[in-house]
Amino acid sequence: MKVFDTTPAALGYTFPAEWVPHRATWFSWPRPEGISFPGKYHTVPENLARIFAAIATRERVEVNVPNENYEHLVREQLQEHGCPLANIYFHHIPTNESWCRDHGPAFVVRKNPRTGRGEMAIVDWAFNAWGGKYPPFDADDAVPTRIAEELGLGVFYPKIVMEGGSVEFNGAGTVLTTTDCLLNKNRNPGLSQRQIERYLKDYYGQQHVCWLTGGIAGDDTDGHIDDLARFISPRKLVIAVEDDPRDANYRTLRSVRRQAAELRDQAGRPFEIVEIPMPGAVEHDGQRLPATYVNFYFVNGALLVPTYRDRKNDAKALAILQRHLPRRQVIGIDCLELIWGLGAIHCLSQQQPRV
Numbered sequence: 289m290k291v292f293d294t295t296p297a298a299l300g301y302t303f304p305a306e307w308v309p310h311r312a313t314w315f316s317w318p319r320p321e322g323i324s325f326p327g328k329y330h331t332v333p334e335n336l337a338r339i340f341a342a343i344a345t346r347e348r349v350e351v352n353v354p355n356e357n358y359e360h361l362v363r364e365q366l367q368e369h370g371c372p373l374a375n376i377y378f379h380h381i382p383t384n385e386s387w388c389r390d391h392g393p394a395f396v397v398r399k400n401p402r403t404g405r406g407e408m409a410i411v412d413w414a415f416n417a418w419g420g421k422y423p424p425f426d427a428d429d430a431v432p433t434r435i436a437e438e439l440g441l442g443v444f445y446p447k448i449v450m451e452g453g454s455v456e457f458n459g460a461g462t463v464l465t466t467t468d469c470l471l472n473k474n475r476n477p478g479l480s481q482r483q484i485e486r487y488l489k490d491y492y493g494q495q496h497v498c499w500l501t502g503g504i505a506g507d508d509t510d511g512h513i514d515d516l517a518r519f520i521s522p523r524k525l526v527i528a529v530e531d532d533p534r535d536a537n538y539r540t541l542r543s544v545r546r547q548a549a550e551l552r553d554q555a556g557r558p559f560e561i562v563e564i565p566m567p568g569a570v571e572h573d574g575q576r577l578p579a580t581y582v583n584f585y586f587v588n589g590a591l592l593v594p595t596y597r598d599r600k601n602d603a604k605a606l607a608i609l610q611r612h613l614p615r616r617q618v619i620g621i622d623c624l625e626l627i628w629g630l631g632a633i634h635c636l637s638q639q640q641p642r643v
């Protein structure tokens with residue numbers, strides 16, 4: 289395995305938009321002894337089976353499991369819930385938790401300047417379980433390098449903490465993030481905003497950084513962007529909005545909407561803002577959960593959107609996204625049980641682009 293001693297940007301690598309063609313989607317299967325789904329782990333396999341089934345007809349599904357015995361058990365669970373195994377592949381890579389968006393590899397790509405052929409590498413950011421909230425996290429932190437070893441890919445090591453759910457890309461040179469997360473002292477206390485911007489540009493291969501301030505109720509990540517605002521094209525930004533003044537998210541999301549109107553892309557142009565509703569409040573055991581439709585995930589030819597059995601807003605959110613993505617099939621997947629883990633489809637997945 290090659291370890292690079294420079295940055296992806298210096299070698300012409302960039303992190304592509306999520307909607308580019310994929311080779312595969314990566315997941316880390318949750319363990320019963322993990323902390324993500326207390327008292328509800330038994331409901332998770334069915335939810336994951338639905339997600340895997342929707343993806344596997346379009347691209348490979350790569351699944352991290354601790355060992356051969358776990359692989360056998362997961363295969364049985366997927367089959368029990370009607371998920372075909374034909375395009376699902378297992379890797380014996382142990383993890384602490386299931387949130388592959390945050391602990392998984394960041395795949396960067398380039399065209400070789402000499403041959404013109406596509407090439408891929410992995411950025412292995414440090415991972416500290418969202419500011420040290422949920423130890424241990426040593427297995428999660430090792431995942432990108434373990435995958436690089438299996439795939440025979442070179443690795444860049446920025447040596448700072450970064451989670452995949454904290455950054456969003458328009459595919460044209462802009463990365464969007466939040467001050468709440470990236471400037472939180474529980475991540476990289478010795479770095480200034482300007483220094484963090486430099487890392488974002490150098491290791492994701494971007495030219496421009498946009499910042500929002502805010503985080504939704506129930507979010508334990510200190511304001512991940514993939515709960516607030518997502519790109520669906522280089523110029524279109526989907527923003528979650530809440531119309532009920534009594535809701536805990538009302539003020540925050542109004543503020544985020546105002547901020548979004550002031551953002552400019554890498555060429556100095558405003559984004560087209562697409563408003564999407566929030567679902568009604570989702571709670572479990574009196575705890576507000578971070579249910580949001582913007583935790584969607586692009587796969588080849590489709591968009592997978594978490595839904596929460598909200599008759600009015602589920603349908604409205606899906607219709608808005610379908611209207612703006614006419615060439616993709618917008619698919620709602622019930623995540624009411626899954627959200628007890630404080631994440632949904634995007635939080636669980638990590639795309640591997642096709643080169």
